[in-house]
Amino acid sequence: MNVITQFSLLSRVLHWLMAASILVMLFIGLFMASSVGPHYHRLVTIHRPLGIAILVLALLRLANRLRTPAPLLPAEFPPLLKLAARASHVLLYMLMIALPLVGWGMLSAGGYPIPLWGQSVLLPPILPHDPTMWAWLRSAHTVLAFALFGLVLAHIGAALFHGLIRRDGVLQSMTGGGNTSNATGIGKTS
Amino acid sequence: MATKSSGPPGVALRWAGVVAAPAALALGFLWAGGGFSPHRVTQDRLMSEMHASGSYGHGFRRRHAKGVCVGGWFDASGTAAHLSDAAVFRERHVPVVGRFALAVGQPDVADNPATVRSMALRFMPPDAPEWRTGMNDPPVLALRDARDASDQFLTQRIDPSTGKPDPASMNGFLTNHPWLQKAADEIAHRFVSSGFADDTYHSLDSFLLVASDGAKTPVRWAMVPAQSVAPADERTGDPNYLFRNLVAEIHEHPLQWHLMMTLAGAHDAVDDPSQIWADDDRQIDAGTLTLATVESEDGGPCTGISFDPLALPPGIVPSADPILQVRSAAYMRSFFLRSGETRGPSAVSPVMTATPGQVEGKRS
Ligand code: HEM
Numbered sequence: 001m002n003v004i005t006q007f008s009l010l011s012r013v014l015h016w017l018m019a020a021s022i023l024v025m026l027f028i029g030l031f032m033a034s035s036v037g038p039h040y041h042r043l044v045t046i047h048r049p050l051g052i053a054i055l056v057l058a059l060l061r062l063a064n065r066l067r068t069p070a071p072l073l074p075a076e077f078p079p080l081l082k083l084a085a086r087a088s089h090v091l092l093y094m095l096m097i098a099l100p101l102v103g104w105g106m107l108s109a110g111g112y113p114i115p116l117w118g119q120s121v122l123l124p125p126i127l128p129h130d131p132t133m134w135a136w137l138r139s140a141h142t143v144l145a146f147a148l149f150g151l152v153l154a155h156i157g158a159a160l161f162h163g164l165i166r167r168d169g170v171l172q173s174m175t176g177g178g179n180t181s182n183a184t185g186i187g188k189t190s
Numbered sequence: 191m192a193t194k195s196s197g198p199p200g201v202a203l204r205w206a207g208v209v210a211a212p213a214a215l216a217l218g219f220l221w222a223g224g225g226f227s228p229h230r231v232t233q234d235r236l237m238s239e240m241h242a243s244g245s246y247g248h249g250f251r252r253r254h255a256k257g258v259c260v261g262g263w264f265d266a267s268g269t270a271a272h273l274s275d276a277a278v279f280r281e282r283h284v285p286v287v288g289r290f291a292l293a294v295g296q297p298d299v300a301d302n303p304a305t306v307r308s309m310a311l312r313f314m315p316p317d318a319p320e321w322r323t324g325m326n327d328p329p330v331l332a333l334r335d336a337r338d339a340s341d342q343f344l345t346q347r348i349d350p351s352t353g354k355p356d357p358a359s360m361n362g363f364l365t366n367h368p369w370l371q372k373a374a375d376e377i378a379h380r381f382v383s384s385g386f387a388d389d390t391y392h393s394l395d396s397f398l399l400v401a402s403d404g405a406k407t408p409v410r411w412a413m414v415p416a417q418s419v420a421p422a423d424e425r426t427g428d429p430n431y432l433f434r435n436l437v438a439e440i441h442e443h444p445l446q447w448h449l450m451m452t453l454a455g456a457h458d459a460v461d462d463p464s465q466i467w468a469d470d471d472r473q474i475d476a477g478t479l480t481l482a483t484v485e486s487e488d489g490g491p492c493t494g495i496s497f498d499p500l501a502l503p504p505g506i507v508p509s510a511d512p513i514l515q516v517r518s519a520a521y522m523r524s525f526f527l528r529s530g531e532t533r534g535p536s537a538v539s540p541v542m543t544a545t546p547g548q549v550e551g552k553r554s
Pocket residue numbers: 015018019020022023065070071073085089092093096152155156159160170171172173174175
């Protein structure tokens with residue numbers, strides 16, 4: 001049987017590129033929304049294009065994920081935890097796509113011009129001008145960002161649990177490094 | 191089977207590793223949000239300081255709460271086009287939505303000539319990015335940065351026992367901020383005009399005009415009235431007389447202002463709005479603003495937007511003046527808060543802004 005023990009190179013590159021940019025975005029977002037300078041404007045100017053880049057990458061990544069097989073969790077892993085892992089990954093995908101869309105949508109509803117690159121390349125509005133919706137989406141952007149952060153923390157904890165406690169090869173399936181002697185559990189599909 | 195651990199100390203260490211990474215990130219997140227910097231001037235902090243100094247809220251702007259919407263157009267003279275690539279400095283008849291307001295946090299305050307007046311504008315060239323600006327009528331700003339702004343709101347805090355700010359602490363502000371004394375004197379002795387129509391509105395903050403070859407010119411600008419200017423007279427009994435006069439004047443004939451660009455001279459401070467610029471700086475007349483319509487904020491086109499001073503078109507970029515960023519951040523937070531609240535009727539009501547013909551039409 002042909003057993004996959006690793007994510008494809010493309011999947012791994014996308015995962016780490018996006019992991020880094022999402023963490024950076026969460027920090028930029030929180031920092032700028034609780035400051036009024038001297039870096040406020042510069043951070044907002046980075047936040048928009050980086051957020052849109054994450055949206056584009058997330059869509060590419062989702063397409064890639066649906067087309068290429070991914071390794072399975074170790075067969076002896078408790079079914080409930082398998083379900084939790086799966087659900088958390090689905091949620092991560094949803095948030096990676098929803099958060100930038102909400103950011104873009106809220107500025108559209110707020111009637112703001114949305115510069116993407118410099119001052120000449122603007123994003124078109126994706127929602128009609130509606131201040132009530134702007135207020136609602138601005139709150140949603142905060143709530144979803146905190147949900148994403150919480151999920152990422154749990155995700156990192158789980159990855160390290162696999163790598164340091166269970167040593168079952170799940171961490172290696174994303175870090176690369178191939179079939180180390182530890183990667184014994186992975187890929188034993190039923 | 192997965193390889194199992196070697197012994198208890200090893201396990202403890204590895205568990206510490208599992209917990210440490212997320213914990214470190216969570217702490218970092220707390221830091222980014224200001225959890226470890228109690229002295230940081232945050233958006234929330236400015237909002238609560240404004241609230242404590244009497245800002246009403248409830249769907250209204252946190253400052254400049256009493257206002258009226260206006261509409262018209264801008265005709266460029268072309269004389270600023272060699273300094274800036276912005277479409278507004280080339281085109282004619284660029285549509286404009288604007289707002290006149292009193293620079294206080296209470297939407298029902300009685301009009302008083304001494305209150306700072308403002309003009310906010312949104313230029314919307316059909317084929318180029320828009321430009322927003324907010325201008326006040328004093329000639330200079332007695333604030334240098336976010337800290338000054340926060341300190342000033344604190345000194346304006348309403349004393350619950352008197353219902354007014356404590357005059358001693360207001361005077362103390364200048365004693366503690368001697369670098370603002372000169373600007374405060376200039377503001378205290380400024381000429382006060384009779385109303386909104388004959389007032390001059392200043393950008394106060396500096397910006398850089400960017401020409402097509404990339405050359406940057408630091409400027410401040412002002413809207414200078416084409417109408418004849420009269421000094422403020424005694425206040426009348428009508429609590430809305432400044433707005434009522436403005437409405438009547440616009441109904442009578444369109445009002446006009448010249449957009450005067452002042453180019454920074456060699457010794458002018460570009461990044462500090464509390465510094466007055468030299469008298470002999472070069473000025474150019476970039477074009478004429480015409481305001482021909484007026485509408486109440488209830489349903490008017492200036493209510494559901496914020497005049498973010500950093501919503502700039504290509505050809506204008508912010509200077510390093512820290513107040514610009516304070517404003518951009520604070521306006522967004524104020525716009526967020528008020529957009530989520532239910533708002534009562536505006537003092538300047540649709541009945542007050544209706545054209546005389548319309549009112550008669552309704553009566554008959
Ligand atoms: C912002 C940060 C991160 C995000 C949004 C994220 C997102 C994801 C997603 C959506 C998956 C599922 C992959 C798929 O099925 O296509 C995944 C898998 C994985 N991630 Fe992350 N990740 C982040 C950070 C990290 C970090 C820091 C680590 C390591 C410490 C890590 C380790 C892993 C591992 C080991 C897997 C494979 C899990 C499995 O096969 O069940 N991730 N990640």
